[in-house]
Amino acid sequence: MPNARGPSHEPVLGSRSWMMVKTIITGLLALIVMIGVTILIIWLTIKPRTPAYFINNGSIHDYNLSKDYHLNASYNFLLKTFNPSKRMSVHYEKMELTLLFKHETIGSGVMPSWHQHKRNRTTSELDLASHNVKLSEALSRDIEMANSTNQVVVDLKMKGRIRSKLGIWKSRYYHMTVSCVNVVAEFSKSSNGSRGTICDVDL
Known part of the structure; x- marks a missing residue:
């Protein structure tokens, strides 16, 4: 009689890993956008206005x-x-x-x-x-x-x-x-x- 196997958890672990990667990527993109916007605001503030x-x-x-x-x-x-x-x-x-x-x-x-x-x-x-x-x-x-x-x-x-x-x-x-x-x-x-x-x- 073949041995019974329990439910596999590998797909769940893989899905969690992928979600973590997506979260990290999304966070990095948001950070890059925030830095870019901050730099733009600073540049617009410090650049001399045309006299x-x-x-x-x-x-x-x-x-x-x-x-x-x-x-x-x-x-x-x-x-x-x-x-x-x-x-x-x-x-x-x-x-x-x-x-x-x-x-x-x-x-x-x-x-x-x-x-x-x-x-x-x-x-x-x-x-x-x-x-x-x-x-x-x-x-x-x-x-x-x-x-x-x-x-x-x-x-x-x-x-x-x-x-x-x-x-x-x-x-x-x-x-x-x-x-x-x-x-x-x-x-x-x-x-x-x-x-x-x-x-x-x-x-």
Whole structure:
């Protein structure tokens, strides 16, 4: 007479092992998602918010264009900036300034490093200059024509680095480019304050 066998428990043990593996995998996936969401929230918090830039009151002084098309002049603009962050102040490294007329560089300058507090509006003066800049005959003719109308339309480019600051913590530096196009600058003999221009900021 064959020996009787008791009920087998192997399928139950296998099912329990598989459930344990599924639980571990599910827990790991949930942990990964939580870590990812936390990192995203931190990144969105610490990344500098794009500041707003507005420029006006462009003026030109000491304008001189020689017969061989060399330009000398000084330029002044009023720059208004707004830091929209409610939590973080912003530190700006020095910014390189480039002035263009009809897409050709005619002047340059530097804006020193500065700090802007949260939700702060700041007004700064920008000073640029042309030092014996060689122009083409066509460009010289165009800028002389602008001089005869007492106004010239230029583009102003600014490049620099910024970082956020929250207490003692500081973010890494981010490169920033500011483009202010179709800015009206008036020659000093008739400067009464030109209309403003909203600038594009790439951060």
